[in-house]
Amino acid sequence: xxxxxxxxxxxxxxxxxxxxxxxxxxxxxxxxxxxxxxxxxxxxxxxxxxxxxxxxxxxxxxxxxxxxxxxxxxxxxxxxxxxxxxxxxxxxxxxxxxxxxxxxxxxxxxxxxxxxxxxxxxxxxxxxxxxxxxxxxxxxxxxxxxxxxxxxxx
Amino acid sequence: xxxxxxxxxxxxxxxxxxxxxxxxxxxxxxxxxxxxxxxxxxxxxxxxxxxxxxxxxxxxxxxxxxxxxxxxxxxxxxxxxxxxxxxxxxxxxxxxxxxxxxxxxxxxxxxxxxxxxxxxxxxxxxxxxxxxxxxxxxxxxxxxxxxxxxxxxxxxxxxxxxxxxxxxxxxxxxxxxxxxxxxxxxxxxxxxxxxxxxxxxxxxxxxxxxxxxxxxxxxxxxxxxxxxxxxxxxxxxxxxxxxxxxxxxxxxxxxxxxxxxxxxxxxxxxxxxxxxxxxxxxxxxxxxxxxxxxxxxx
Ligand SMILES: [Zn+2]
Numbered sequence: 098x099x100x101x102x103x104x105x106x107x108x109x110x111x112x113x114x115x116x117x118x119x120x121x122x123x124x125x126x127x128x129x130x131x132x133x134x135x136x137x138x139x140x141x142x143x144x145x146x147x148x149x150x151x152x153x154x155x156x157x158x159x160x161x162x163x164x165x166x167x168x169x170x171x172x173x174x175x176x177x178x179x180x181x182x183x184x185x186x187x188x189x190x191x192x193x194x195x196x197x198x199x200x201x202x203x204x205x206x207x208x209x210x211x212x213x214x215x216x217x218x219x220x221x222x223x224x225x226x227x228x229x230x231x232x233x234x235x236x237x238x239x240x241x242x243x244x245x246x247x248x249x250x251x
Numbered sequence: 252x253x254x255x256x257x258x259x260x261x262x263x264x265x266x267x268x269x270x271x272x273x274x275x276x277x278x279x280x281x282x283x284x285x286x287x288x289x290x291x292x293x294x295x296x297x298x299x300x301x302x303x304x305x306x307x308x309x310x311x312x313x314x315x316x317x318x319x320x321x322x323x324x325x326x327x328x329x330x331x332x333x334x335x336x337x338x339x340x341x342x343x344x345x346x347x348x349x350x351x352x353x354x355x356x357x358x359x360x361x362x363x364x365x366x367x368x369x370x371x372x373x374x375x376x377x378x379x380x381x382x383x384x385x386x387x388x389x390x391x392x393x394x395x396x397x398x399x400x401x402x403x404x405x406x407x408x409x410x411x412x413x414x415x416x417x418x419x420x421x422x423x424x425x426x427x428x429x430x431x432x433x434x435x436x437x438x439x440x441x442x443x444x445x446x447x448x449x450x451x452x453x454x455x456x457x458x459x460x461x462x463x464x465x466x467x468x469x470x471x472x473x474x475x476x477x478x479x480x481x482x483x484x485x486x487x488x489x490x491x492x493x494x495x496x497x498x499x500x501x502x503x504x505x506x507x508x509x510x511x512x513x514x515x516x517x518x519x520x521x522x523x524x525x526x527x528x529x530x531x532x533x534x535x536x537x538x539x540x541x542x543x544x545x546x547x548x549x
Contacts, residue, residue: 191388214374215356221335222360230444237356238377239259 103247108177109143114186115166117159127247128181131156131173131206132166140164173199175245176233204228207242207249214238224251253547254362254369257378258415270388272542273535281541283535286315288507292345294337295372296352301536302372302381306349309540315548316343335364342366347548352376358503364421368547382510383415385539389532390467393506396490400464402455405471405491405516407431410485413471414441420492421450428461429454432487435477447549458491460500468493468508470516494518508532 120128126145134140141162152154157178165185174181175197185193196197203226209216216222216237225236232243258266275281291310295303307317320341334352338361341348348365350358351372358371358378373379390396401420403413407429414437417427419441427445429437429452455461462468470493478484493507498521509517509529521527 174404175434213353213355213377215334215354215360215374218354220333220360222356222363230447235356238360238375239257239355241444243440243443 108173109188111143111160111162111186112189114160114162114164116181116184116186117130117161117166117174117178118156118184119150120157120159120174121180121225122155122157124177124247125159126173127177127250128157129158130247131177132170134161135217148202155156169200171195171197173203173206175199176203176228199228202236203233206251207233207246208238208251209235209238210242210249211235211240252368254358254365254371255380255543256337256358256362256369256371258380258383259378260421261380261419266387266419266422267383268375268389269384269539269542269546271421272545273388273538275385276538276541277535281545282312283312284314285348285545286310286313289315289346290344291315291317291544292320292341292546293340294348294350295351296334296350296357297374299351302351303349305536306370306372306540306544308537312537313541313544315346331527334361338364338369339366342452347544370543371413372528375501376409378415379411380415381540381543382412383419383534384543385536386412386416386438386469386508386510388535388539389508389528390506391449392531392535394466394543396420396503399423399425399466400428401425401467401469402428402430402458402461402465403437403469403471404430404458404493406435406473406477407471408435409435409474409477410458410471413437413469417441417445417450417452418448421445423450425450427452428465430456430458430486430491432459432473435473447511453459458493458497459500462497462505465501465505468501468505468507470507472509472512472514472516488505488515492516492518495520495524498524501526 105152125146126202143160145158147155172185183195184191207226208224214237215223226233232241234241262304290527293303310317311329342365347368349370350361353375355375355377357374362369371378371380445452475484505526506528507526511533
């Protein structure tokens with residue numbers, strides 16, 4: 098559970114679920130997108146953006162009721178918010194706290210921006226990107242996504 | 252199972268091994284029955300007669316047989332079958348697949364569905380590793396690959412052969428000079444990737460400014476359709492033309508390469524100079540492809 102800022106004012110504590118803290122300011126909505134949480138899904142979600150924080154200046158926080166993020170989901174977040182911390186909550190208590198790790202590759206997360214890429218055809222090719230030092234490289238066509246990764250999320 | 256899809260997959264040792272093998276083949280140190288009883292499937296979803304013939308010749312010289320898919324119009328592809336399905340089916344007919352396809356990454360996809368080795372013979376604007384191995388082989392015939400200063404000239408944006416060659420040469424500590432018309436420069440992603448591999452790229456606007464420092468000048472075709480007006484194409488084309496006078500500014504050992512066909516990027520008078528290696532380069536195609544075939548099937 099986060100103790101930055103007055104508790105209960107921005108977002109109330111949750112009973113079961115996940116709190117993603119220290120998200121890079123402004124990335125909260127992209128974090129939700131990368132997790133596949135949209136207006137049509139049923140999770141109860143609270144978002145706080147540009148919260149003052151000693152550690153990263155400003156940060157975003159996302160709380161998702163009744164959902165515990167798995168490792169693959171956590172690692173996807175690393176692309177957008179490398180400093181994020183994940184708190185798994187049960188009965189109002191943090192039972193697990195973890196940082197995010199850069200995954201080696203991303204399956205089915207981003208769409209290749211190259212219109213000539215085989216992954217953008219009717220072929221049974223699932224989007225697959227290798228995480229490289231300066232971005233993401235398409236496993237099929239070698240296209241490099243070096244900025245605005247969020248804009249390419251499927 | 253061994254596929255040859257992209258030069259990015261090849262470590263320096265693997266490239267050296269293939270080039271050594273090609274050298275043995277050229278010296279006629281190979282078993283002409285090595286691939287006897289084996290069948291090579293040639294799947295060309297876009298035409299490239301010369302590449303196809305060079306693979307067919309390589310297979311025949313190793314005692315094997317080639318099967319050609321025939322024209323796309325007459326095949327199941329015309330009925331809308333996916334490449335993945337085609338590859339799954341034909342894997343049962345042949346011992347290795349050579350694929351040329353208009354979509355980038357097609358060969359990688361094919362390798363995931365094939366039960367036999369796949370060799371990429373060009374995928375759209377993407378990879379064409381047999382051309383790159385051929386380029387490296389030709390350079391190595393004239394000089395060691397280590398620490399080369401190579402000039403890449405022409406359409407460096409769409410010219411896939413220059414990208415693959417630059418990536419491969421980064422394994423050998425090359426220095427790269429890029430000379431391209433405005434709008435056809437090396438893509439920033441490639442420049443960045445080369446930098447990550449420890450290879451710097453210096454850009455020049457005129458080949459005269461750098462030719463005296465080069466070991467290799469790699470010339471590519473500038474396609475007319477990349478230019479909105481014929482006049483601007485002609486201006487560019489004339490300033491990128493390699494002449495004997497230009498080659499005269501270079502050091503005597505500098506070699507000129509071109510993946511062919513050339514249109515008028517190289518003055519025919521250059522052909523007679525000892526620096527001109529582009530026809531020799533084309534002749535090495537069969538040896539290099541024999542090395543590739545024996546690597547994946549031998
Ligand atoms: Zn791609």
